[in-house]
Amino acid sequence: xxxxxxxxxxxxxxxxxxxxxxxxxxxxxxxxxxxxxxxx
Amino acid sequence: xxxxxxxxxxxxxxxxxxxxxxxxxxxxxxxxxxxxxxxxxxxxxxxxxxxxxxxxxxxxxxxxxxxxxxxxxxxxxxxxxxxxxxxxxxxxxxxxxxxxxxxxxxxxxxxxxxxxxxxxxxxxxxxxxxxxxxxxxxxxxxxxxxxxxxxxxxxxxxxxxxxxxxxxxxxxxxxxxxxxxxxxxxxxxxxxxxxxxxxxxxxxxxxxxxxxxxxxxxxxxxxxxxxxxxxxxxxxxxxxxxxxxxxxxxxxxxxxxxxxxxxxxxxxxxxxxxxxxxxxxxxxxxxxxxxxxxxxxxxxxxxxxxxxxxxxxxxxxxxxxxxxxxxxxxxxxxxxxxxxxxxxxxxxxxxxxxxxxxxxxxxxxxxxxxxxxxxxxxxxxxxxxxxxxxxxxxxxxxxxxxxxxxx
Amino acid sequence: xxxxxxxxxxxxxxxxxxxxxxxxxxxxxxxxxxxxxxxxxxxxxxxxxxxxxxxxxxxxxxxxxxxxxxxxxxxxxxxxxxxxxxxxxxxxxxxxxxxxxxxxxxxxx
Numbered sequence: 001x002x003x004x005x006x007x008x009x010x011x012x013x014x015x016x017x018x019x020x021x022x023x024x025x026x027x028x029x030x031x032x033x034x035x036x037x038x039x040x
Numbered sequence: 041x042x043x044x045x046x047x048x049x050x051x052x053x054x055x056x057x058x059x060x061x062x063x064x065x066x067x068x069x070x071x072x073x074x075x076x077x078x079x080x081x082x083x084x085x086x087x088x089x090x091x092x093x094x095x096x097x098x099x100x101x102x103x104x105x106x107x108x109x110x111x112x113x114x115x116x117x118x119x120x121x122x123x124x125x126x127x128x129x130x131x132x133x134x135x136x137x138x139x140x141x142x143x144x145x146x147x148x149x150x151x152x153x154x155x156x157x158x159x160x161x162x163x164x165x166x167x168x169x170x171x172x173x174x175x176x177x178x179x180x181x182x183x184x185x186x187x188x189x190x191x192x193x194x195x196x197x198x199x200x201x202x203x204x205x206x207x208x209x210x211x212x213x214x215x216x217x218x219x220x221x222x223x224x225x226x227x228x229x230x231x232x233x234x235x236x237x238x239x240x241x242x243x244x245x246x247x248x249x250x251x252x253x254x255x256x257x258x259x260x261x262x263x264x265x266x267x268x269x270x271x272x273x274x275x276x277x278x279x280x281x282x283x284x285x286x287x288x289x290x291x292x293x294x295x296x297x298x299x300x301x302x303x304x305x306x307x308x309x310x311x312x313x314x315x316x317x318x319x320x321x322x323x324x325x326x327x328x329x330x331x332x333x334x335x336x337x338x339x340x341x342x343x344x345x346x347x348x349x350x351x352x353x354x355x356x357x358x359x360x361x362x363x364x365x366x367x368x369x370x371x372x373x374x375x376x377x378x379x380x381x382x383x384x385x386x387x388x389x390x391x392x393x394x395x396x397x398x399x400x401x402x403x404x405x406x407x408x409x410x411x412x413x414x415x416x417x418x419x420x421x422x423x424x425x426x427x428x429x430x431x432x433x434x435x436x437x438x439x440x441x442x443x444x445x446x447x
Numbered sequence: 448x449x450x451x452x453x454x455x456x457x458x459x460x461x462x463x464x465x466x467x468x469x470x471x472x473x474x475x476x477x478x479x480x481x482x483x484x485x486x487x488x489x490x491x492x493x494x495x496x497x498x499x500x501x502x503x504x505x506x507x508x509x510x511x512x513x514x515x516x517x518x519x520x521x522x523x524x525x526x527x528x529x530x531x532x533x534x535x536x537x538x539x540x541x542x543x544x545x546x547x548x549x550x551x552x553x554x555x556x
Contacts, residue, residue, distance in 0.1 A: 027532035029493045030539070033484075035280035037266040037356070038290035038302040039058045039105045040073065040134060040198070040226060046479040046495075053475070055482060055491065100475045102484035102491070128473070130486060153486055 047288050050335045053099035054325060055285075058107060058303045059293045061089070061117065063399035065109040066138050069161075069172045071200060071241060073304055074294075075232040076109035077401035083295040086116040088316070092293065093120070095321045096129045103130030103153075107303070109295070109399075112139035118147075125153045132157060134198065136176060137183025145183075145190035157196040157224065158183055163211035167204050171241075184219040196263065198224040203240070206247040209254050213262070224263035225251075227270075230362040230372075231304040233400060235392075238363070248375060249274065270355035270371045273348035283353050287312065287334035291325065294397075299324045301334060304358035307395040341368025346378065364392040460534040461544075462512035468503055469543045476500060483541055490539060498525075499532060506542060 064079035065072075084092070096104060104124065111117055112135055124131050132155035140148075140156075148154060158180050162168025165177035180197075187195050197216050199205065205212075209225070216223040230238035243251060252271045255262065255278055266280035281289070286302035293299055297315040300306055312331050313324035325331065343354040355371020363372040364386055370378035386392075468474060471487040474494075481500040483492045494500050501519040502512075509515040512533060521529050536542045 027495055027499050027528060028535055029495060031281060031491050031493070032263065032279065033056065033103065033489050033491045034224065034263040035266050035491075036055060036285045036289050037269065037281070037283070038285035038292075038304070039056055039265060040107060040303055046477075051477055051482075100473060102473055102475075102482075102486075130489075155489070 047283075047335070050326075050331075051289060052326070053101050053322075054291055055101075055289045056103050056105060057096075057101065057291050057293065058105045059092070060108050060295050060303065061106055061111040061120070062109040062114050062295050064113050065136075066113060067110065067136050067173050067176055068401055069159075069176075069233070070237050071171060071202075071228060071232075071234040072400075073229060073232040073234055074107075074109065074306060075395070075398040075400050078399045079109075080296050080399060084297050084315075086119065088297070089116070089120050090123055092297075092315055092321060093124050093127050093129055095315075096124075097127040099322055099325070101129055103132060106131055106133040108134075110136055110138060118144075121151075121154065125151065131155070132196075134159060135183070136172070137180045140183035140186055142186050142190065145186035145192060148187065149190040149192040155196065156187065156192065157198045158187075158221075159200075160197050160212075160215075161200050161202065162205050163208035163215060167208065170204065171200075171202065184215075184221065188219050193220075195219070195221045196224045197221045198226060200228050201225055201243055201251060202228055203243055203247065206243055206251055209251070209258075213258070222261065222263060224265065225255075226265045227267040227356070227359075229304040229356060229358050231358050232306065232395070232398075235362050235394065242373065245373075245375070245377070248373060252278075252375075267356075270352050270359075270373060271375060272351035273375045277351055282351065284357055286310070286357055287331040291331075293321065299328070301330060302358055304356070305361065306397050307361070307393060309361070309393070339368075342366070343368075343370055343378075346370075346376070348376065361393055364390050460537040462530055462533070464512070465506075465510055465545045465547060466512055466515075466533075466537070466542050467507040467545045469540055472541050474500075474504065485540055488540055492536075492539065492541060499529065502529065502533070503536065503542060507545070 060074055062079055062083055063074065063076045065076040068077055111133055114120075121131055121133070130153040134157040137158050148156060159172070160168060160177070160180045161171045162177065168177040168180075169175070184195065184197070197212065197219075199212055212225070213223050228234060228238070228242050230242075248271060252268070252274050255264070255268065256276060259278075264278060264280060266282065266285070268278055269280060269282040272278060272282055286305060291299055291301055291312070292303040292306070293315060294306065299312045299315060299321065301310040301312060310330065312328035315321045315324065317323070319327070338353070340349045340354060343349045352371070354368075355374060357367055359372050360367050360369065363383065365372055365379060365382055369382065372379045372383055469485070471485055473484045473486065475482045480494040480496050483494060484490075494503065498519045498521050502515050502521065505515045505518055506512065509518060512530070516526060516529055533542065
């Protein structure tokens with residue numbers, strides 16, 4: 001199980017302004033140690 | 041809140057950083073981002089390097105990516121490696137493999153908290169050596185063999201994607217699998233000597249698409265250093281933070297202690313300070329004007345109206361800068377082609393920024409922009425002091441850096 | 448009191464047990480929460496709320512996970528999310544069980 005997930009692209013985001021309860025944000029986000037730009 | 045929003049408040053310390061230990065190198069790769077070759081006489085001493093490690097430890101920097109030039113040509117490399125690990129700063133070092141004989145491979149296999157990254161830019165010697173020089177493929181293979189024989193767990197093979205190796209992605213994966221290594225592919229930037237070969241070496245638009253499709257279909261377990269976030273506008277975002285880390289989550293310490301926003305931006309406009317100044321690296325990270333500027337919320341500029349801005353964040357700052365494009369506009373390799381007009385509009389009068397920091401063992405001859413020849417001349421050895429850096433704020437002025445006699 | 452299967456594997460997350468931050472993990476507070484780096488697995492994680500950071504750093508002081516969550520002031524409605532997050536942290540090795548032997552506290556391998 002991993003909490004790491006792709007950030008949503010605009011095309012994946014719901015296009016209705018929803019009155020539903022806000023989707024719970026993950027509390028933990030995992031990133032590859034390789035996963036930041038500016039390091040070779 | 042997105043993580044990117046959190047970063048706008050600045051981090052107490054970089055998450056990781058690149059530290060180029062020396063400008064000396066046994067190779068002369070045509071695209072070298074740091075224009076390496078000759079050692080700089082002002083490089084940090086062993087004691088000064090240890091002081092930097094002490095700072096990184098105090099700041100709780102988790103790990104440091106050591107490179108150069110070729111870091112292992114420094115006599116004190118192995119001492120500094122051990123010192124860093126002993127002081128809770130993990131090390132990943134990037135090497136062409138020249139010093140990784142059986143003994144050093146065995147030593148590394150016994151050492152914890154160290155990762156090794158072997159540079160390779162072709163799955164065959166003929167493709168690789170065109171960029172990295174004769175014998176360099178063999179050197180990399182030998183290093184990988186030695187590491188495998190010594191039982192070193194999972195080195196990385198790091199490839200800069202070019203027009204000539206995009207078709208070799210499956211073969212790179214096979215090489216990595218053969219040596220028990222993890223494949224890493226990264227983006228060519230027009231930085232350092234990369235500026236001289238950018239036009240002929242950067243992937244075509246069709247190849248960018250090919251690369252993106254390959255990553256989506258077969259890129260599981262392949263690292264990218266988050267260097268392809270500009271391709272996210274094709275659709276599904278690639279794994280990673282998908283943002284420019286310069287001055288926000290990462291930075292560069294160069295061999296003479298200069299701190300730049302990013303290793304692909306070794307230019308006075310992106311120079312934040314020097315570790316030898318009072319307050320050392322920590323003060324530069326936390327208080328430099330440049331980094332404060334970079335940590336301001338990004339408005340998107342000309343890219344703001346594009347529906348893909350959230351995914352691509354306007355692309356790579358260094359790529360825009362060194363192709364003479366405005367930083368608040370599209371990336372030269374914008375997948376929608378939004379930069380094509382701006383690139384075509386550049387005339388021979390358009391000033392393309394060029395770094396003064398060049399330790400190449402040869403220098404380029406002056407050539408028209410559309411020349412395909414990357415001709416270089418040997419550098420005359422001089423005992424003259426290093427050239428004065430122009431005043432950053434007055435780059436446009438012909439009198440920048442000139443002291444006028446007071447009448 | 449939850450009924451537990453007698454042969455539940457030791458590795459499974461059990462919030463009725465005592466836990467602590469793993470010794471191989473460095474945790475660095477930031478304004479938004481904390482950065483966590485596991486030196487063994489080389490995995491980097493972001494803990495995205497200060498409350499979660501407080502739970503994780505406080506685990507060692509409490510007899511079980513629930514108590515640590517209470518002490519951090521997590522709202523009742525949030526508890527299930529926090530338990531899921533902590534289960535993930537256990538799986539990634541960021542937090543680990545600590546075994547209390549009579550008279551001594553001993554590491555669990």
